[in-house]
Amino acid sequence: MPHAAKTFAYKKLTHYPHMRPGDISIWNEYIDKNADNFLRCWYDVKVGKPEITTIISDEKLKRNWFDLSRWGIDVLAEDENLFYVIEVKPNANAKALGQACAYAKMWAKKRQPNKPVIPVVLTDTINPITAEAANFMGVLLWTP
Numbered sequence: 001m002p003h004a005a006k007t008f009a010y011k012k013l014t015h016y017p018h019m020r021p022g023d024i025s026i027w028n029e030y031i032d033k034n035a036d037n038f039l040r041c042w043y044d045v046k047v048g049k050p051e052i053t054t055i056i057s058d059e060k061l062k063r064n065w066f067d068l069s070r071w072g073i074d075v076l077a078e079d080e081n082l083f084y085v086i087e088v089k090p091n092a093n094a095k096a097l098g099q100a101c102a103y104a105k106m107w108a109k110k111r112q113p114n115k116p117v118i119p120v121v122l123t124d125t126i127n128p129i130t131a132e133a134a135n136f137m138g139v140l141l142w143t144p
Contacts, residue, residue: 007041091123
């Protein structure tokens with residue numbers, strides 16, 4: 001198991017942790033059109049060190065802050081040969097590219113998987129400037 005998040009079969013779910021409605025629509029369409037792409041996946045996989053706060057005294061709020069102060073991979077997917085760190089974003093731009101790159105590098109450094117880790121942005125629209133930047137950065141751009 002590459003991390004502590006819950007493992008899911010690669011299929012549509014009724015709920016995806018921390019995904020917005022636009023993200024869910026894109027991800028579900030991708031699954032519909034690419035039903036055999038992955039062996040399994042994980043959602044909202046946390047990366048990075050949490051921010052520890054002494055300002056918050058309430059224990060429940062501290063636990064929430066601990067979780068929310070870390071970054072979350074939308075989808076971590078695995079096939080026979082690779083792990084894919086997937087940022088799902090409608091009308092993706094430079095922010096999504098940066099997220100995919102940062103999350104992939106941070107996850108790979110922490111987990112040291114036995115397969116290469118590929119940053120991916122899954123979006124509904126690919127603009128020319130986004131495609132050009134993704135190519136420079138080594139980020140795959142996918143649409144459903």
